[in-house]
Every structure is written in structure tokens, then in C-alpha cells.
Amino acid sequence: MTTEVWVLADPRAGTAAQALGIADRLGRPFRTLALDWGPLARIPWPWPTLAGLAPAARTAIHPPWPRLVIAAGRRSAPVALWLGRRGARTVHCMRPGIGAGRFDLLVLGRHDRPAARPNILPILGATHRVSPARLAAAREEWAASFAALPGPRVALLVGGPVRTGGVDPGVAAAIGRQVAGFAGSVLATTSRRTGAAATRALARALAPVPHRLYAWGDAGPNPFAGLLAWADAVVVTGDSVSMLSEALMTPGPVFVADPGGLGPRHRALHESLYAAGQARPLAAAGTPFPRAPLDETGRVAAAVAARLFSAPAPG
Secondary structure, eight states: OOOSEEEEEOSSHHHHHHHHHHHHHHTSOEEEEEOOBOGGGGSOOSSOOSTTBOHHHHHTOOSSOOSEEEEESGGGHHHHHHHHTTTOEEEEESOOSSOGGGSSEEEEEGGGOOOOOTTEEEESSOOOSOOHHHHHHHHHHTHHHHTTSOSSEEEEEEOOOSSSSOSOHHHHHHHHHHHHHHOSEEEEEEOTTTOHHHHHHHHHHHTTSOEEEEOTTOSSSOOHHHHHHHOSEEEEETTOHHHHHHHTTSSSOEEEEOOSOOOHHHHHHHHHHHHTTSOEEGGGTTSOOOOOOOOHHHHHHHHHIIIIISSOOOO
């Protein structure tokens, strides 16, 4: 008997999380296929093929075929369509680069200005794995660490540019000082793209206020969901589509900090969130604003269930 749902997991964690988040919320067993790319993955294949996969990843794809395939990212699109030719229904996140009309459902960010087509579902931000259930569990798990900190507790999520040497330390310090200026306490975390110098600068900026700083590579359990679960407000650097989208699952205000070097697509994402009343620039952090949690992953899972399984998605 086959597992009826397969997830094609790109090696990039943020890309894989978009597909895995939808599968999590379907409430059905699923098989995760960890994709590994060979040199031919650089080619924008115009037809369904497994040619971009490394040999070991290719051999893992064999019958019995799934009923549904969920994928994300340009390189996985030809693989998903190859499985589609073998009877699978296809759900794809992000612009596929080829064959947009061949997917049963395309999940695209509104900031990419997708065309109005029956198989396209526009969303704010991106899908992810932060669910209401995960936040509830994390609030209980991290109570001993965060409950006693003074409010308002502000989660500060710092990413960084993809192809440079990290966030400028002066920029990191400025963001830290601004957050410390309105927070009762700060729950901060950095990413692998932040850089050691920027992390040290951030630590110095947060020193005057009660805080917890979890630097990339620190030992111990990952506190990310706990930071969100205990935050009264969230500040996110605007380079990370994933962290911005995950922050929107919280009920408090979300503010976007500019780490420098942002391109037009990031700016378009921010503007889409501002227009929807879901976020504001960090400069507006002195004025809290009401908003409801934005569960776009749950909405996508419900659409997948309704369109492709003809049943409502659980939870």
C-alpha cells in the first residue's frame, strides 16, 4: 500500500517548509522525499523529468505512485510534473518556472502578482510549519524560560542577506537598540546568515534590557516556536519571507526591520502585508495596532482538501 501524499523536500529548509507545512495540516500520512540535486538541476527543464536529481534521489522515486504530490521551488517543478504524468495530483508552492497551467494547484505569494487563473491560489507571504497546535505546545514547553520576563515581551527574529557576509554590525546594533527602546524584554534569535559580528553587536545593544539571545549554532533545543508563542509583539528583518510569514501566526503586532540590501520582491512583500493590515515598518513600533493571526497555511490545506480530496481539512 502506498502513502497517498508525497512531499518533495528541497535541500533549502525554508523552501521545503512550504511544502511540508501544507502536508502537516492535511492530517493525512505523508512520505517526505529528500531531494538532492545533480548538475543538471541548473537547467530550466521545459518538460516533466527527473533529470535534475542526483542518482540516489532518483532511485527513491518508484511505484506505487502517490495520489497527491506537494512541492516547492523551481527545481522541484519538473519532478512534480513527472509524477503528475503517473496519476498524481500536483500542488506547487512558489513560481515553478515552467508549466504553470499543468499543476492542479499553484500557491503563489500576492507580492509576485500572480495571474488570476482557476489553478492559482494567491496568499500573503508563504506557507510554513508554524501551526496553532505547535504554538500551543511551545508556550507550555518554554514557560520556565520566558514566563517570568517582563512585558511587553518582543520577539526579535534576525535573518540576513543570502549572498554576502552577514548583516552589517551597525545595522544589527541599531535594530537592537530600537527594539530595546520599547520592549519590556526581548526574545531574540539570529540565523546562519546573520554573521558573528552582527550577533555580537546585537548582544551589546540588548544588554540594557532583560533578554534572551539565541545565536545561530547555540547548543540545546531550538527556541524559535517558543519565542513566537510568548511574544506580545514580533520584529522581523525583512529579508526572510519564511520568518515574516511565521510571525504572522501570532496575535500581536508584527513589525518589519530593514537589514539593508533588500530587493524589489522583498519590498513588494512588505507592502502587501502593510496593505492587508498584517504588519507595519519598525519605525511605527511605538504605536501597537490590532490584528488577528494570519493562518495562510491552514487556508491552503483546506483548499487542497476541498479541491483534491473532496473533504474539509482537519484542524
